[in-house]
Amino acid sequence: MNRSSRLECKFEGLIWKFRLITLIPVVMSLLGSISCFVIGTYAEISVLRKVFRGDFTHDNSTLLIGEVVGGIDYYLIGIALLIFGYGIYELVISDIDPLQNAESSSRRNLLNIQDLDGLKKKLTKVIIVALIVTAFKVILSFEVTSITVLIQYCAGVLMLAFISYLIGRTGKQWSPAHSSPLRMHPFILKSDVSQP
Numbered sequence: 001m002n003r004s005s006r007l008e009c010k011f012e013g014l015i016w017k018f019r020l021i022t023l024i025p026v027v028m029s030l031l032g033s034i035s036c037f038v039i040g041t042y043a044e045i046s047v048l049r050k051v052f053r054g055d056f057t058h059d060n061s062t063l064l065i066g067e068v069v070g071g072i073d074y075y076l077i078g079i080a081l082l083i084f085g086y087g088i089y090e091l092v093i094s095d096i097d098p099l100q101n102a103e104s105s106s107r108r109n110l111l112n113i114q115d116l117d118g119l120k121k122k123l124t125k126v127i128i129v130a131l132i133v134t135a136f137k138v139i140l141s142f143e144v145t146s147i148t149v150l151i152q153y154c155a156g157v158l159m160l161a162f163i164s165y166l167i168g169r170t171g172k173q174w175s176p177a178h179s180s181p182l183r184m185h186p187f188i189l190k191s192d193v194s195q196p
Helices: 003-052 061-093 105-111 116-140 147-173
Strands: 182-184 189-191
Touching (some): 003 061
């Protein structure tokens, strides 16, 4: 092996190790998910305190429901950050061994990221659900004062129903039963199916 080949091998080894820099967004996304879970839990606990103290009336009950929905929204964002962190780690760094050895196939499929498209689809679904929850929270604050507001309210409900329908169809279309058995890694093509 001549000198240029040795330099090339060292350089390639260096840039291969440089992928470890993606540990920064992985760790930060996981910490961000913890923050979202804490904020969501705080929102839910604050609502429970008001309920147990009897600090609610017919007028502000809708606002309390909105706060509950807001807490759920934080949980969904935290789940999206978890999926992002797991996905980036699996795609760039290494497979997560405890995930591959999980006894439940449904749990493996939940966070099993095949490629960037799979990560994008999982994130898109969770983000859309979070947006639906946010829109539902806004709809709860609507005060029907005219026929125009009522029409807008009904249109918002129909839009949420239509989006939920589209998410359901997308989930069936990209279910694991219809996916390819080959696992596409961004650097290496490998198969989860044992070769004969």
